[in-house]
Amino acid sequence: MNPSSNSVSSLIEVSAPRAGAFPATRWSLVLQARDEQKLKATEALAELCKAYWKPVYAFLRRKGNTPHDAEDLTQGFFAMLLERNSFATVEEGKGRLRSFLLVALKRFAANEHERSMALKRGGGVSHMALDANAAEECCAVDPGTNVTPELMFERQWAVGMLDTVLNKLRSEYAKDGREGVFDALKVRLSADGDGEGDTLALISERLGMNEGALKVAVYRMRQRYRRLLKDEITLTVDSPEQVNDEIMHLFRVFG
Structure with missing residues (x-):
C-alpha cells in the first residue's frame, strides 16, 4: 500500500x-528503564534497534556515508543512547519517540566528524545484523529529487x-x-x-x-x-x- x-x-x-486508559507503551517503557537496572534498559534499547533501525540507517546513508559506515553508525547510535544515559534528559509528558530519536541522531551525526572512529560497534547492545538488501532498498530515492536526510528518516x-x-x-x-x-x-x-x-x-x-x-x-x-x-x-x-x-x-x- x-x-x-x-x-x-x-x-x-x-x-x-x-x-485514564492509556496503556504502557514502548516509549514509556524505555523512559522507565532509564531509572532502573541497566540490563532492563539494554533489553528495551535492543528492541528499539530492531524496530527503528531503518529510519536511522536511511538518514545516515543520505548524509553520504557508505553502506558499511552507515551500518556501523546505526549500531553505534543506539549504543550511544544507552551509554550516555540519553533518555534521562527527556522531559516526561512531552516525549515522542520519533522526534526524540531524530534530534538525537542529528546530534550524533554532527559530532562524528570530530571522532577518529565511530563508537565501538554494538556498544552496550547485543549485535544485530542488519539486512543489507533491505537497508539499501529503504534508501532508494530519485537522484533528481532534493530529499533531505531528515525527510528520509521521517x-x-x-x-x-x-x-x-x-x-x-x-x-x-x-x-x-x-x-x-x-x-x-x-x-x-x-x-x-x-x-x-x-x-x-x-x-x-x-x-x-x-x-x-x-x-x-x-x-x-x-x-x-x-x-x-x-x-x-x-x-x-x-x-x-x-x-x-x-x-x-x-x-x-x-x-
Missing part, C-alpha cells in the same frame, strides 16, 4: 484512548509503521484462514484503492461471496486497519492527545 495525502481522511478516523519511520500494521493485519486474517480475502482486498484499505485492481464483482466471484458481503468485508478490514494503526502509534507517544496528531504527521511526510 502506497500512502498518499489523499489517504489521510480515510485512515485517521480513529479516536484517542479514553482518559519517510522510513512512516513506511515501517505502515508495514508493521499491514503485517499484523495479514497475520490476523491468516490465523482465521482468510488470507485469500486479505490479499484480494488489501488494495482497498484506503478510499484511493477503490478504483484499483479487480472490480468487486470479479473479486466476489473469485472468493465465492456476494457483493454485499464483500462490501461489508472491505469496511471491516478498513476499521481493523485503523485500529491497529492507532495501537501502533500509541506505542511511540506518551499521551493519548498525541495519537491523532502523530497519525496526521505520518501521512504528511509523503505529501
Whole structure:
C-alpha cells in the first residue's frame, strides 16, 4: 500500500484512548528503564534497534556515508543512547519517540566528524545484523529529487509503521484462514484503492461471496486497519492527545 495525502481522511478516523486508559507503551517503557537496572534498559534499547533501525540507517546513508559506515553508525547510535544515559534528559509528558530519536541522531551525526572512529560497534547492545538488501532498498530515492536526510528518516519511520500494521493485519486474517480475502482486498484499505485492481464483482466471484458481503468485508478490514494503526502509534507517544496528531504527521511526510 502506497500512502498518499489523499489517504489521510480515510485512515485517521480513529479516536484517542479514553482518559485514564492509556496503556504502557514502548516509549514509556524505555523512559522507565532509564531509572532502573541497566540490563532492563539494554533489553528495551535492543528492541528499539530492531524496530527503528531503518529510519536511522536511511538518514545516515543520505548524509553520504557508505553502506558499511552507515551500518556501523546505526549500531553505534543506539549504543550511544544507552551509554550516555540519553533518555534521562527527556522531559516526561512531552516525549515522542520519533522526534526524540531524530534530534538525537542529528546530534550524533554532527559530532562524528570530530571522532577518529565511530563508537565501538554494538556498544552496550547485543549485535544485530542488519539486512543489507533491505537497508539499501529503504534508501532508494530519485537522484533528481532534493530529499533531505531528515525527510528520509521521517519517510522510513512512516513506511515501517505502515508495514508493521499491514503485517499484523495479514497475520490476523491468516490465523482465521482468510488470507485469500486479505490479499484480494488489501488494495482497498484506503478510499484511493477503490478504483484499483479487480472490480468487486470479479473479486466476489473469485472468493465465492456476494457483493454485499464483500462490501461489508472491505469496511471491516478498513476499521481493523485503523485500529491497529492507532495501537501502533500509541506505542511511540506518551499521551493519548498525541495519537491523532502523530497519525496526521505520518501521512504528511509523503505529501
